[in-house]
Amino acid sequence: MNRVVVTGLGCVTAIGQDVATFRENLFAGKSGFLEISDVAEGDLRFTRAARIEGFDAASLLTSAQIQLSERSSQFALVASQQAIAQSEILQAVSPEEMAIVFGCSAGGRTAEEPATAKLYTSGGRVHPLSVPRFMASSGTSLVSIQHGITGPAYTITTACASATHAIGQAFHMVRSGTVKAAITGGHEAPLTYGFYKAWDSLRVVSQTQCRPFSADRDGMTLGEGAAVFVLETLESALARGATIFGEIAGFGMSSDASHITQAQPAGPTAAMRRALQDAGAAPEEVGYINAHGTGTTVNDNVEAEAIRTVFAHNAAKIPVSSTKAMHGHAIGASGAIEALATLLALREGILPVTAGVAEADAALGINLIVDTARKASPRLALSNSFAFGGLNAVLAFKRYEA
Amino acid sequence: MDNIVGQNSSEGQIPEGQIAEQCIALVAAAKQIPVEQVTLDSTFEELAVDSLDWVSLSFDVEDKYGIDIPDSRLHTILTVRDMADGVAEALHAKAEKARLKEAGEGA
Numbered sequence: 001m002n003r004v005v006v007t008g009l010g011c012v013t014a015i016g017q018d019v020a021t022f023r024e025n026l027f028a029g030k031s032g033f034l035e036i037s038d039v040a041e042g043d044l045r046f047t048r049a050a051r052i053e054g055f056d057a058a059s060l061l062t063s064a065q066i067q068l069s070e071r072s073s074q075f076a077l078v079a080s081q082q083a084i085a086q087s088e089i090l091q092a093v094s095p096e097e098m099a100i101v102f103g104c105s106a107g108g109r110t111a112e113e114p115a116t117a118k119l120y121t122s123g124g125r126v127h128p129l130s131v132p133r134f135m136a137s138s139g140t141s142l143v144s145i146q147h148g149i150t151g152p153a154y155t156i157t158t159a160c161a162s163a164t165h166a167i168g169q170a171f172h173m174v175r176s177g178t179v180k181a182a183i184t185g186g187h188e189a190p191l192t193y194g195f196y197k198a199w200d201s202l203r204v205v206s207q208t209q210c211r212p213f214s215a216d217r218d219g220m221t222l223g224e225g226a227a228v229f230v231l232e233t234l235e236s237a238l239a240r241g242a243t244i245f246g247e248i249a250g251f252g253m254s255s256d257a258s259h260i261t262q263a264q265p266a267g268p269t270a271a272m273r274r275a276l277q278d279a280g281a282a283p284e285e286v287g288y289i290n291a292h293g294t295g296t297t298v299n300d301n302v303e304a305e306a307i308r309t310v311f312a313h314n315a316a317k318i319p320v321s322s323t324k325a326m327h328g329h330a331i332g333a334s335g336a337i338e339a340l341a342t343l344l345a346l347r348e349g350i351l352p353v354t355a356g357v358a359e360a361d362a363a364l365g366i367n368l369i370v371d372t373a374r375k376a377s378p379r380l381a382l383s384n385s386f387a388f389g390g391l392n393a394v395l396a397f398k399r400y401e402a
Numbered sequence: 403m404d405n406i407v408g409q410n411s412s413e414g415q416i417p418e419g420q421i422a423e424q425c426i427a428l429v430a431a432a433k434q435i436p437v438e439q440v441t442l443d444s445t446f447e448e449l450a451v452d453s454l455d456w457v458s459l460s461f462d463v464e465d466k467y468g469i470d471i472p473d474s475r476l477h478t479i480l481t482v483r484d485m486a487d488g489v490a491e492a493l494h495a496k497a498e499k500a501r502l503k504e505a506g507e508g509a
Contacts, residue, residue: 063434125465128457 004174005400006343007242008087008230010079010185013327013337014050014223018082022327023344027373029353031326033209033221039193046205049191050223050328068132069142070111071189075226075333076102076139077146080183084147087230089181092240099179100140100153101170102228103162103186105332106195107136113192139187139226151179157332160292162186164335164385164393167229168251171395174231181236186336187226196222202261210295210329212322213304213368214357220294223328227336229343246343247398249380250279256390263299263386268292268306271392272382276310279380279396283311286318286396287378288351290342292386293322294329303386304364319376321369325355335385339395342383346399349377416467416493422486425463429482432459442483449482463489469496 009019014032016022025032033048057066057074065077084090089098111133115126132138137155144153152173156166163186170184199205199222206219237244252274256267276283292303308315323341330337345351351374354360360368383395422442430437433449440449446456456479460471463485469492471479479488 125461128454128461132454 002175002177003234004171004231004248005234005237006229006245006248007232007237008083008089009245009340009343010082010084010086011225011227011337011340012052012055012075012079013225013227013330014052015326017052017055019340022340026323026326026341026344026352027348027350029326029355029373031209031355032223033328036196039196044196044200046200046207046221048209048221049196050221050330051191052224065142065146068129069138070108070133071224072104072106072108072110072187073139073142075189075224076187076228077142079185079187079226079228080143080147083228083230084183087242089230089232090147092236093181093232095147095149095151097151097180098149099151099170099173099182099184100144100149101156101166101173101182101184102140102143103156103158103164103166103332103335104136104139104188105157105159105162106188106190108134108138109192109195110189113194117194143183149183158391158393159387159389160329160331160334161385161387161391161393162332162335163227164339164383164395165253165391167248167336167339167395168253168393170231171248171251174233181230181232183228183230185226185228185339186333188331188333189224190331191222191224204296206295209356210324211357212291212293212295212325212354213300213320213360213364213366214295215359215361217295217297217300217361219296220324221328223324223330224333225327225330225337226333227340229336229339244400244402246346247400248395249281249398250275250277250396252276252278252394254392256392258390261388263302263390265302265305265309267390267392268303268384268386269309271386271394272306272310272384275382275394275396279398281380281396284314285380286311286382287376288342288345288381289318289320290338290345290381290383291320291322292384293324293354295322295324299386300361300364303384304366308365316365316367318367319351319369319374320366321352321354323352325357326352335383335393338383338385339397342381342395342397346378346381346397349375351376415497418486418490421489421493422483424466425482425486425489428459428463428466429485432462440482442486443481445481447480467493469493
């Protein structure tokens with residue numbers, strides 16, 4: 001089996017619309033939460049979201065791409081351009097031997113919601129480009145079209161674990177030799193009025209801002225964005241002298257088979273164990289966990305319990321952070337943004353802080369990184385994603401040492 | 403009601419030359435090419451107007467003129483001239499419908 005490395009990074013997030021800015025804000029513990037300005041005051045129980053300001057699609061994409069796409073796919077296109085350009089993979093690998101696998105949960109909501117609202121209230125016609133703009137797989141198609149990539153290409157939708165499942169699938173395809181390289185990650189632009197209202201009704205959104213694993217946590221903060229990676233075999237990366245940002249060592253999945261919203265510890269426990277098993281690693285080797293850490297009471301309790309089960313006496317020692325405290329919960333893109341944070345942490349030996357948390361919830365029994373980012377040089381890290389409906393996905397990343 | 407019907411009827415009397423010019427302008431704008439590159443004899447194939455372009459363009463044309471180009475006609479339109487003819491036919495049909503309605507209301 002091939003070893004799989006990451007040779008291109010791209011992102012559009014609330015804390016940076018390129019990897020350099022994302023990195024700077026990530027390690028500085030700077031949050032990207034903004035006041036929600038397009039909903040009437042008092043209409044929602046919460047007031048902030050990790051919204052991306054000043055995303056200038058017109059300067060980054062062609063007018064034809066813009067006409068065919070909506071915000072979510074545009075994030076995918078821009079993040080992919082960054083990753084593909086950085087990796088120079090298209091100069092090295094035939095596009096027939098490359099895959100694209102993205103995660104996306106909400107689909108083309110920024111186009112669909114206003115068009116449908118207008119139709120239902122004032123009737124009339126729906127634009128013929130609506131269907132291509134609404135498709136959740138549109139990001140995958142548009143990236144394939146732009147770069148001429150003709151291998152396996154598809155979109156995975158598993159709510160908040162979508163991107164992690166996508167990266168895991170792409171990893172397995174490159175590892176097994178099904179393809180020589182893959183473009184993978186996740187994209188999401190769900191910050192619409194209808195989506196805000198739906199989450200508001202679930203009573204899981206923080207009225208202030210998310211403080212994962214904090215004693216005074218009061219919910220999640222919604223976000224948006226994309227992160228994209230170029231994966232290829234270690235052999236190919238070395239042969240062409242590509243910069244290697246890190247290695248994907250393992251991937252584990254599970255389903256709670258229990259409840260459509262209420263997470264259970266057994267599922268996350270199994271997913272972490274399977275990721276380690278897939279990586280051929282022991283729990284003692286893990287030196288950092290980028291938690292799913294939404295900031296809801298239930299998720300953080302369940303995730304901490306799963307960490308205690310998997311790592312036993314070591315659980316209280318392994319540094320854990322949730323970078324959602326900076327980039328928010330970008331739903332189907334979250335796993336990709338967190339994979340990026342995890343890769344950067346391993347590469348640079350800096351573990352990101354859980355911003356905004358004054359004091360970790362002592363009852364959880366985990367070693368939460370608070371106050372400031374920590375210097376450390378772990379060799380192996382996990383990135384957890386646990387979706388509503390109990391669909392769990394965990395990636396194991398390794399620091400690459402030449 | 404009379405006033406609205408009257409307005410619709412007058413829209414049915416756009417000179418054919420003007421319709422042709424407007425169709426050329428719409429196609430050029432949709433494909434982001436200079437108007438000079440589009441003539442009545444240009445085929446959609448030459449202009450790289452694919453089926454999705456045309457279905458989007460027809461949506462805009464229908465909105466612009468307040469007309470409905472029937473599916474059966476839509477799929478036979480392959481040139482800018484066909485498009486202008488299709489618009490003229492639809493405008494005519496619209497005027498005829500309005501005239502009949504007016505006559506009906508008058509009776």
